[in-house]
Amino acid sequence: MATDKLTMRNELVTKSGGRGHVRIEGVAKTFPVRDGEDVTVLTEVSLELRPGELVSLLGPSGCGKSTLLEIVAGLQAPTRGRVTVDGVPVTKPGPDRSVVFQHYALFPWLTATQNVEFPLRLAGVDRGIRESKARDALKTVGLAEVGSRYASQLSGGMQQRVALARALVCEPAVLLMDEPFSGADAITRDILQEELHDLHTRLRNTVLFVTHSVDEALHLSDRVVVLGTRPGKIVKEITLDRAALGAMEPADRERTLGALKSEVWELLKSIISDAGTYQAR
Ligand SMILES: Nc1ncnc2c1ncn2[C@@H]1O[C@H](COP(=O)(O)OP(=O)(O)OP(=O)(O)O)[C@@H](O)[C@H]1O
Ligand SMILES: [Mg+2]
Structure with missing residues (x-):
């Protein structure tokens, strides 16, 4: 990773001051389940994402990562x-927030361009502007080069990448991945990680990024937030x-990131052993 990219990204995080200020305030989520018992997934989650920050x-x-993102x-x-x-309180989906899921769910019968245009079509944007x-x-x-495929x-x-383009086409302030x-x-x-890194440097969206990969989180993020389980809450x-x-120096950077990786892994292992279950993937 080049030094100048990292420096640039830090500047945009601290100087952007633009759109995409997300505040999650005391969020809890309980699902009613069929046999009468409720399941509390999240409890008292508070988190602030500054404009341009990748968390x-x-x-x-x-533990409730997808639930929180949703x-x-x-x-x-x-x-x-x-x-x-x-x-502005979030009560429904809106053009200020775009979601990219693991399963990108493109329409196979549409071209790449038509897939990317789709949210604009739903919003009634004129064809020329859409294209x-x-x-x-x-x-x-x-x-x-692949728009017509x-x-x-x-x-x-x-x-x-097409799914990412579709998420970006409405110029969202916040990207939820x-x-x-x-x-x-x-x-x-x-x-794809490198591309997201470069894209984030250029576009400066606020990004909330769910991952199972400690390396990916440490490589991409300005901040890594660890959720504990039963019920989910921020533990670190x-x-x-x-x-x-x-x-x-590259060797020092690797050493620093390596130490953080060990710290996060130890924490995840202790959360999993406390919970007594883990669905390995
Ligand atoms: N609609 C629902 N009704 C009942 N329970 C639900 C519902 N959606 C999610 N849950 C439960 O909430 C818990 C958290 O789910 P969630 O998908 O947020 O976890 P996650 O951290 O994203 O997990 P993973 O890493 O496997 O994707 C799970 O136990 C799940 O079964
Ligand atoms: Mg999930």
């Missing part, structure tokens, strides 16, 4: 607490000083 959510399977997306309502984006925005979004993710004719990595690269093979995953936040990391 990763890590935690054992079932609450920020407006796809689920919290049982208690609230979420605001730029001061030009879709072209720009595909260019942003490095797929300018059907989604089914693209590789998995390309399809995930739920294990977006976990379906990719190791090499494609590395490439690690802020990464990207500028300082970028200024380090």
